[in-house]
Amino acid sequence: MTDALYPDKDKNKEPQYKTLAQKRMEEIITGYTFLAPAMIVFVIFLVLPIVFAIFISFTDWNGITPLAQTVAGASGQVEFTNPSGETVTVPMGTAVIKAGEDGIRYLTQAEIQVPANGTAIVAVVAADITQGKDTNAAKSLLKDIEGPLSEVLEVKNLAPITGGLDDAFKMEGLDNYTRLLLQDGLAQKDFFTAFKNTLYFVLGVVPVQTILALLLAVVLNQKWLKARGLFRTVYYFPSITSSVVISLIFMWMFSRSGIINVVLSGLFPNYDPVTWLNDSNGLIHNLLGVFGITRQTVGEWATTRIVGLTAWDWISGPSVTMFTIMILNTWTTIGTLMVIFLAALQNISPEVYEAAQIDGATAWQTFRRITVPLLAPTTFFVVTLGLIGTFQVFDQVFVISSGGPAKTTITIAYIVYQNGFKNSEMGLAAASAIILFGIIFVFTMIQRRITSEHTA
Amino acid sequence: MLSKRFIALFSLFAVLVVSLGIASAQDEKLIVAGWSSNPEEDAMLSALLVQFTEDTGIEAEFVPSPDFPTTMQTAFASGDYPNVFYIDSSKLPDWVEAGVVAVGEGELENPEGFYPSLLNTFTYDGVLYCAPKDYSTLALQYNKDLFDAAGVEYPTAEWTWDDLMAAAEKLTDKDANVVGLVTPPDLNRWLPFLYQEGGAIFDEEGNYVMDSEAAKTALEYYISFSTGGFGGTADSVDAGWGGEAFGKGNTAMAMEGNWVINFLLQNYPDLNWGVAELPMGSVGKATMAFTVCFAVGADNNNPEASWQLVNYLTGEAGQMKTAEVSFGPMPSRGSAAQTYLERWEEPAKGTKFDVADVGAFVIGAEYAYPWQLPVGFQPFVDAFNSSLQKAFTGEMTADEVLAEAQAAAEEVMSQVE
Numbered sequence: 001m002t003d004a005l006y007p008d009k010d011k012n013k014e015p016q017y018k019t020l021a022q023k024r025m026e027e028i029i030t031g032y033t034f035l036a037p038a039m040i041v042f043v044i045f046l047v048l049p050i051v052f053a054i055f056i057s058f059t060d061w062n063g064i065t066p067l068a069q070t071v072a073g074a075s076g077q078v079e080f081t082n083p084s085g086e087t088v089t090v091p092m093g094t095a096v097i098k099a100g101e102d103g104i105r106y107l108t109q110a111e112i113q114v115p116a117n118g119t120a121i122v123a124v125v126a127a128d129i130t131q132g133k134d135t136n137a138a139k140s141l142l143k144d145i146e147g148p149l150s151e152v153l154e155v156k157n158l159a160p161i162t163g164g165l166d167d168a169f170k171m172e173g174l175d176n177y178t179r180l181l182l183q184d185g186l187a188q189k190d191f192f193t194a195f196k197n198t199l200y201f202v203l204g205v206v207p208v209q210t211i212l213a214l215l216l217a218v219v220l221n222q223k224w225l226k227a228r229g230l231f232r233t234v235y236y237f238p239s240i241t242s243s244v245v246i247s248l249i250f251m252w253m254f255s256r257s258g259i260i261n262v263v264l265s266g267l268f269p270n271y272d273p274v275t276w277l278n279d280s281n282g283l284i285h286n287l288l289g290v291f292g293i294t295r296q297t298v299g300e301w302a303t304t305r306i307v308g309l310t311a312w313d314w315i316s317g318p319s320v321t322m323f324t325i326m327i328l329n330t331w332t333t334i335g336t337l338m339v340i341f342l343a344a345l346q347n348i349s350p351e352v353y354e355a356a357q358i359d360g361a362t363a364w365q366t367f368r369r370i371t372v373p374l375l376a377p378t379t380f381f382v383v384t385l386g387l388i389g390t391f392q393v394f395d396q397v398f399v400i401s402s403g404g405p406a407k408t409t410i411t412i413a414y415i416v417y418q419n420g421f422k423n424s425e426m427g428l429a430a431a432s433a434i435i436l437f438g439i440i441f442v443f444t445m446i447q448r449r450i451t452s453e454h455t456a
Numbered sequence: 457m458l459s460k461r462f463i464a465l466f467s468l469f470a471v472l473v474v475s476l477g478i479a480s481a482q483d484e485k486l487i488v489a490g491w492s493s494n495p496e497e498d499a500m501l502s503a504l505l506v507q508f509t510e511d512t513g514i515e516a517e518f519v520p521s522p523d524f525p526t527t528m529q530t531a532f533a534s535g536d537y538p539n540v541f542y543i544d545s546s547k548l549p550d551w552v553e554a555g556v557v558a559v560g561e562g563e564l565e566n567p568e569g570f571y572p573s574l575l576n577t578f579t580y581d582g583v584l585y586c587a588p589k590d591y592s593t594l595a596l597q598y599n600k601d602l603f604d605a606a607g608v609e610y611p612t613a614e615w616t617w618d619d620l621m622a623a624a625e626k627l628t629d630k631d632a633n634v635v636g637l638v639t640p641p642d643l644n645r646w647l648p649f650l651y652q653e654g655g656a657i658f659d660e661e662g663n664y665v666m667d668s669e670a671a672k673t674a675l676e677y678y679i680s681f682s683t684g685g686f687g688g689t690a691d692s693v694d695a696g697w698g699g700e701a702f703g704k705g706n707t708a709m710a711m712e713g714n715w716v717i718n719f720l721l722q723n724y725p726d727l728n729w730g731v732a733e734l735p736m737g738s739v740g741k742a743t744m745a746f747t748v749c750f751a752v753g754a755d756n757n758n759p760e761a762s763w764q765l766v767n768y769l770t771g772e773a774g775q776m777k778t779a780e781v782s783f784g785p786m787p788s789r790g791s792a793a794q795t796y797l798e799r800w801e802e803p804a805k806g807t808k809f810d811v812a813d814v815g816a817f818v819i820g821a822e823y824a825y826p827w828q829l830p831v832g833f834q835p836f837v838d839a840f841n842s843s844l845q846k847a848f849t850g851e852m853t854a855d856e857v858l859a860e861a862q863a864a865a866e867e868v869m870s871q872v873e
Contacts, residue, residue, distance in 0.1 A: 062554065064551060064554035066533060066554075066555075067533055136583070138581055138582025138583045141582065160559055160561055160583040162583070165555045186867050255694050256691070256692075275691060275692065277691065278692070280849070404842065406842045406845045407838075407842045421529060424832065
């Protein structure tokens, strides 16, 4: 009998039905197989590097030495010269040493006979390999033989003694974290300068970009607005353009003879062109200066040091260059946030607005009492995105100012790069990155607590 | 009948195995890593490698990287790095200490043919590591038209600090956005002045000696260009660097190295300019030498062929060929110096540049100091540079800058065991 359901099945075989459990298993396998590529990428490129970074942050690795390298002693060859008339025997294990009190000895690896008025060559190996790289010896340094043979023979090494290697890293415990946070020094000063700059950046950019994005979204959501799609594209466009390209264009715009200064000179006749990208004066300092408060006129308290920076430094505000980068960052991110708000706004049912209208609410009251509370989850999302993004600002700093002028645009992410790739302190870089993670986590938790209190 | 799923998985597995096989087959080839300087130089290097393969039968490939130090660092960390690679003199201490550079003593052919100062730069702890490939020195470029207009005599080899300051003063024209001299806020641009005054960063024993009268004099002199108004950073005249400011005519003088020759001849052929040596301080002449070498990796699957290649590229014939198309740096062998001078005759035709002026860069080799600091001194450089920037705007004095630099140096030295 032909089976209408399974026309291709062999009639002599038993029809194979799958049990529910088997079907379940198939579903699970298929599900995980589809997930597998993303999971593998996630583990390899996210989880493993994070674990590795945490590990490295407890070491003093310099980022260059091959990680697999372990300590090894140097080896090479020396030449014995015998000026006397008799053959001299040099036993195995004779120590040859550097001139001076270095303490590193190299032991001959075989017994040799040095002929009368002749020379002989023998291999040597560092006696104490735990001294690693220090056991390397330049060509001219091995001069003495330990013991009575030194009165009979002369020695010199033929080529530099090489091959001494150190361990790639030592475990340093919490040293890196202490150097960054607690210990007085350059590392702490740079880290907290970066922290101060990043903090001003975050506090300046996140509120502004959230509010502006919300306002733009509300405007774009109005029924009377035509060509909404066009406006959306125009505002969203900066978000998808390469941040490097935008940074370069901003560099030209904000140069001393660039268009920004030209426009400002046209508007304000007394305007003295500002070198936007090379001005390290803090904005708050400038503001205080208008009222006559400068570093010289302010009281004694301004010179107290709080974690590496003076109190006066802490209240400097973002520098003019940092301010330019803040404008750049706000402009590029508003588009994305606006689109998110727009989507959320369109989810609010028009009946709510109609009810408000019937109750006689003004536009402002509608906005403040209805729109904003309904958008609370979206606002939380947008602010969190903003926090995470601004705390990690790096691209623009790298392209525009490389941390200058006078370290006023250094951010924590830039400190990670600087420590890891310029100062050859990968352990310190990893520690900075972990601290940055901690900071963002704390801020996000605080922010979550604040918003959940409102919505509760 | 094999299920489709099985066939798909098996083909994926097969592709992986084959690609791994291809990857490991490339072990036979020598990999030469460096950065891309300009198309002609890259082409010449590749041509030299092709010729090397014809002469010796060993395959070699040039792999340029955009951000060379960062790329190399990640390669070193993995333990799998190229056979032959460039090392900039400033990076030599770090990379030798990391144990990734093979010793060059005994492997290099005709080391006597190299300039002694270059061999010294690449000798660390008494051991020579790599073969110098080329070098650049700093010299003084001057705009002849601006000098004529202001009635100032051209710089000579006998110029002193006072001559330089006086000329800068006369040549500054704020209204026309022209300054006398661009003074970059960089340690490696100020060091010639320190050495000219007889100062130094370290003495022979390795003690820090930059807290000297000479350093203070040299630093005050350098800062006074900015605070006096006849000099400053390149972006105070809207340029990215001194060469650009000079080419556009916003500065009458600049202190750049050989790289500026090709830049100006190509981009500003109408510029009427010349080159003189840097002025003398009270002790004598000094300039900086920026130099790069060819090194062989320590963990190498083919060390003999690697040294053969290095000797080929830095030998007499290789140096001549590289000098013929050099985009700036001078050959590290004195025997190729003449070829280098002649190389500029062609590009200089039709411009107002006198090729004989290139000699000012070449002479610099005699009194040049290498740009090289001990391991771990990058924070010192950063601290000095950022303090210097503040000093240019008058926020810090020379004494304060030196104090900051000293604090940074002491901290670095106490860190290094």
